[in-house]
Amino acid sequence: MNNDYLRIEKAIQFIRAHVNKQPSLQQVAAHVGLSPYHFQRLFRQWAGISPKRYLEFLTVGHGKWLLACSRSVLQATYDVGLSSPSRLHEQFITVQGGTPGEYKSHGGGLQIDYGIHTGPFGDMLIAQTRRGICLLAFVTETTQPIELARLRRLYTKAEIKQNQDTTAPTAQRIFPAPEPSNNQIHLAVKGTNFQIAVWRALLQIPYGRVISYNQLANTVARADAVRAVANAVAANPVNVLIPCHRVLRANGEIGGYRGGIDLKKELLAWEAYNTEQNESLAPPA
Structure with a gap:
């Protein structure tokens, strides 16, 4: 690391x-x-x-302010059909669910390459198929075996091997700060139809903004299923690129994160600062 x-x-x-x-x-x-x-x-x-x-x-105070500040931006974004500012992020990253054949065969015949690469927030495990990234997780020496086991559970019959050379170019594109490049990153994830709908909704949250779990449930037309939405967020297999770290509790508290609460705070702070620089947004005194 x-x-x-x-x-x-x-x-x-x-x-x-x-x-x-x-x-x-x-x-x-x-x-x-x-x-x-x-x-x-x-x-x-x-x-x-x-x-x-x-x-x-x-701070939690900044989380509350960010939620309030984001609300109007997000509503406007959804009202105009995601034309701006999230459209850039949506076009930058494409999400494809696994094919029916891959789902039925549990990854049989699928080759998955993975690598461990260092970024600004520590080590990342990146796994990808020919169609795109299927798993991205922040790891430590302790959690690396856990995430590899998760990958193997998702694709029990796939051929999974470490190949740093294959995943290195992908790793270099995870943190273009702060603007994404013109080249798309493709994600090929395994999940239920509902999970994939939630993950696609996460892509609609603009960089530097946040949303509550209740708001996210509303965007997928499941206002009565906040817990199910929260579970889908927690099951996100591609951290950062599918920005589940941008979902907070309604009171502004951080909530959980697979990489740890401290990491979630650091990601939000990183994005908030870059947004402030770009949009002249200032947090409360």
Whole structure:
């Protein structure tokens, strides 16, 4: 895993744990084994802002504000048929369900290549077929075997092998910051019709915005099935690209995330900052 991200993650955890004491830059830097100058430089290189400014995006208060701010944008987006701003993301990423034959055969005859690659938020396990990415998960040494077992459960009869060379070009396209490229990323996922409908709805959430589980249920015309929608979100096999991290509880709390709550907060903060830079949005004081 990228040592820079490990230091960043350790620093964020330290600041959050001591938020009431408001630790100084010197204290945080010492905690991660760097001088204040080098830590500040490292953090700005990773996030684009100071540690103190970045942590403003990690609060529940900011989650509530972001939900309120997103509501009007999302409603307008849905009202005009997803013409803007989510259309760019929708065109950037295409989602295909598995073919009936693949579903029936449990992946029999399917070749899946996977690789472990380092990104700005740590290591990622990327698995793909010829049709597209079928699994993307953030992993640690502990969770990597768990995610590989998940992949094998989804495709019990597929030929699954590690092939870093095949997945490396895909890994380089996961985090184009902050604008997506013109080249599409294709996802070939396995799920029920309902799950795939929810995952496609997630793609409609614009970059830097969030939605509540209730709002998401409404978008798939299942307002009475919030729990089922939440379960479909949790079953998302392609983290980040299908942005389940953009779903919060109605009160602005973060909720769960397969990669961990801290990672979900960091992803939202990263996106919120980039959106603020692009759209001159400012969080509350």
